[in-house]
Amino acid sequence: MFANYLKIAVRILIKKKLFLFTNVIGLSIGMAVCTLISLWIWDEVSFDRYHDNYEKIAKVRLNVTSNGEITTTKTVPLPLVDELSAHFKDDFKYIVPSSHRAYHILGYEEKKLFKKGVYLGNQAPMMLSLKMIKGDISALNERHSIILSESTAKVFFGDQDPINKIMTIDNGESVKVTGVYEKDSPNLFYNPRATADVLIAATKLAGDQFAQVLPFNDEVEYIQSKLTNLVGQADGSFGAPEINSFSAYFQQHGGWWRNPSEMAAPVAASALGKTLEVGAADFTGEGEFFFKPFLSPTLGEAGANKPWLQELADPTTTVMWNTWVEINPKTAEELGIEDDDVVRVVSEAGTVEASVYKYPAIRPDTIAMPFGQGHTAYGSYAQGRGVNPADILGADFNEAGDLAFMGMKVKVEKTGKKRELSRMEGKLGVYGFTAEK
Numbered sequence: 024m025f026a027n028y029l030k031i032a033v034r035i036l037i038k039k040k041l042f043l044f045t046n047v048i049g050l051s052i053g054m055a056v057c058t059l060i061s062l063w064i065w066d067e068v069s070f071d072r073y074h075d076n077y078e079k080i081a082k083v084r085l086n087v088t089s090n091g092e093i094t095t096t097k098t099v100p101l102p103l104v105d106e107l108s109a110h111f112k113d114d115f116k117y118i119v120p121s122s123h124r125a126y127h128i129l130g131y132e133e134k135k136l137f138k139k140g141v142y143l144g145n146q147a148p149m150m151l152s153l154k155m156i157k158g159d160i161s162a163l164n165e166r167h168s169i170i171l172s173e174s175t176a177k178v179f180f181g182d183q184d185p186i187n188k189i190m191t192i193d194n195g196e197s198v199k200v201t202g203v204y205e206k207d208s209p210n211l212f213y214n215p216r217a218t219a220d221v222l223i224a225a226t227k228l229a230g231d232q233f234a235q236v237l238p239f240n241d242e243v244e245y246i247q248s249k250l251t252n253l254v255g256q257a258d259g260s261f262g263a264p265e266i267n268s269f270s271a272y273f274q275q276h277g278g279w280w281r282n283p284s285e286m287a288a289p290v291a292a293s294a295l296g297k298t299l300e301v302g303a304a305d306f307t308g309e310g311e312f313f314f315k316p317f318l319s320p321t322l323g324e325a326g327a328n329k330p331w332l333q334e335l336a337d338p339t340t341t342v343m344w345n346t347w348v349e350i351n352p353k354t355a356e357e358l359g360i361e362d363d364d365v366v367r368v369v370s371e372a373g374t375v376e377a378s379v380y381k382y383p384a385i386r387p388d389t390i391a392m393p394f395g396q397g398h399t400a401y402g403s404y405a406q407g408r409g410v411n412p413a414d415i416l417g418a419d420f421n422e423a424g425d426l427a428f429m430g431m432k433v434k435v436e437k438t439g440k441k442r443e444l445s446r447m448e449g450k451l452g453v454y455g456f457t458a459e460k
Contacts, residue, residue, distance in 0.1 A: 075152035083107075097123070104144070117150040119143055130191040131179045138175060148204070157186050158202030170202035181271030182243065217242050246270065250279075258282050307417050308371050308432035315391040316412035316428055322395030327405035337393070340380050341447035346409030349382040349391040350435070358435065365440040368392070370415040370433045377410055378442045390435060 036043045074080060085099045104120045112118075122142040129138045145163040148155070148170065155162065155170075162170045169190060176185045185200045192198060219242035226233045239245040247266050253259065254269045260280040263269035273279055306313070318324070319337065326332035333344050340347065348366060350358075360366060364379045368390070377392065385391055396409025419430045 117146040119147045119150050128193050153204040156203045156205050162202030165201055167198050168201040169198040173203055173205050176203045181274055182267040183271050253279055306432045307419050307430055310433040312433050313389040314431045314433045315389055317393055319393040319395030327395055327398055328402035330404050336447040343445045345444055346377045346396045347380040347444055348377045349380050349385050351385050351387040352381045352383055354387045355381050363441050363443045365438045365442050367436040367438050368433050370431050372417040373414045375410040375414050378444050
């Protein structure tokens with residue numbers, strides 16, 4: 024019954040194309056306008072509502088009569104503050120004069136930024152119920168003082184304590200930092216965090232040995248743990264008495280060097296005259312092939328769940344939708360392996376199976392496999408498709424502390440199975456035209 028109704032509806036819509044077009048366009052425009060109006064209303068009703076007493080905060084405006092016309096302006100005479108304080112102090116808890124919100128050049132030492140701000144009376148933090156991170160709610164009681172938002176303080180001072188630092192406004196007036204307040208942004212994002220902080224929080228939730236890998240509260244603490252042993256060293260490019268100042272200088276300089284000579288650009292003539300000693304590379308495993316995993320240029324690190332990227336042919340092999348093992352044609356001939364044969368790649372860390380692609384540009388003693396597939400989840404287009412070469416990599420690290428991707432030797436075993444790869448090029452491949460008929 025439903026199928027008949029659907030057929031009738033489709034026939035009517037095909038027959039009355041103008042009716043269909045008019046209704047679809049009208050519905051689309053109506054939905055778009057309704058969405059825009061809803062967003063505008065939400066912005067209006069939520070504006071500045073993060074102040075505790077937003078319903079009782081008012082702005083005084085001035086009506087000016089000129090040529091019989093009344094004009095309302097935001098500018099009021101400054102003596103009005105004293106007048107309100109003297110005659111209406113029982114009606115208002117706080118009376119705060121304010122300048123227009125405008126851009127100023129805010130500076131500290133050599134750093135200068137164009138920031139928007141206002142001049143306010145000393146009761147402004149109380150009236151606006153600012154949440155103070157540094158200093159207290161009376162931070163503006165001191166003359167020639169300034170309070171900064173958390174983000175502005177971070178830009179100028181990093182992890183250093185900004186309290187009592189002297190800044191300049193418009194390259195002239197000197198002011199002292201007496202407070203830092205938390206600037207709520209309820210209309211933007213909820214609890215945004217850096218990627219590293221998310222990973223640290225995830226390891227804590229996982230518990231056990233995972234939590235022990237990253238025993239830090241946030242990314243800053245992790246970075247500082249790596250820099251602690253450099254604090255106080257006298258032979259570096261800069262020094263600091265404690266870790267917070269050292270971290271700030273580290274970010275400003277873009278690094279730390281043991282002595283000025285290491286910062287100098289190398290001279291090619293002197294570099295070529297030195298004796299270069301290179302030790303033999305260490306490899307784990309007893310296999311006969313060097314294993315070269317590489318990042319797929321099409322899928323990258325996060326493309327396997329996108330079908331249009333799965334359909335995009337690899338620029339070298341033209342393979343799509345799967346993982347392959349690149350083997351030199353002469354090596355494949357010695358092993359009795361053909362294109363699309365499924366082989367088992369074995370290391371001391373594990374095994375994976377994938378179809379063969381005979382690739383003449385690879386060394387005979389090396390096989391290669393791309394990263395990008397082999398997901399256990401990540402959506403229907405990625406889950407269960409191909410294999411992950413990381414499954415056969417061991418926990419071997421180089422001298423820099425990075426995972427040694429080229430540090431494994433593997434064996435290649437025939438499985439007797441065949442799984443045809445989807446690829447754009449002809450079935451003969453890049454070398455097949457030389458094959459005898």
